[in-house]
Amino acid sequence: MEQKIAIEICMPDQKSRSKAMETAASFSGVASVTISKDDHMEVKGIGVDSAELIDCLRKRFASKTCGCLQKGKGYATLVSVEKIKKLPPKAAEPK
Numbered sequence: 001m002e003q004k005i006a007i008e009i010c011m012p013d014q015k016s017r018s019k020a021m022e023t024a025a026s027f028s029g030v031a032s033v034t035i036s037k038d039d040h041m042e043v044k045g046i047g048v049d050s051a052e053l054i055d056c057l058r059k060r061f062a063s064k065t066c067g068c069l070q071k072g073k074g075y076a077t078l079v080s081v082e083k084i085k086k087l088p089p090k091a092a093e094p095k
Contacts, residue, residue, distance in 0.1 A: 002031075002086070005043040005050050006079040009057055011035070016061065023060050027053055044084070054078050 011017045017035055024033045030045040043053065057076040 002044070002046050002084040003048065003050075004080075004082045004084055005045075005048060005053065006081075007041045007043065007054065007057070008077045008079050009039055009041055010061065010075040011039050019060065020057060023057055024053060027056075040079070050078055050081050 009020055011020055020041060021033050021035060024030060024041065024043050027043075027045070027048055029047040030043055032044045034042045036042075054076050061076065
C-alpha cells in the first residue's frame with residue numbers, strides 16, 4: 001500500500017532541514033521526501049511506519065535549542081496519513 005505521510009516539524013535552519021530529510025529517507029520503504037517553506041514534511045512510500053518515523057524525528061531533534069521543544073523531545077506532529085490510489089491505465093479505444 002503506497003501512502004503519503006504529512007508531518008509538521010520544527011526546523012529553524014537549513015542544517016536541521018537536511019538532517020530531517022536524511023532521517024526520513026533512511027527509513028525502509030520511503031520513496032520521496034519533500035519539505036515546504038512552512039516546516040511541513042511530506043513522505044511518500046510503501047509500508048512506512050509513521051509512528052516510528054515521528055518518534056525517530058523527535059529523538060533526533062531533542063538536542064536542538066529552539067523555541068519548539070516540549071519535555072525533552074523535539075517538536076514533530078503527525079498531520080495526516082493518506083493512501084495513494086493509482087488510477088488504472090486507460091485502454092486504447094478501437095477505431
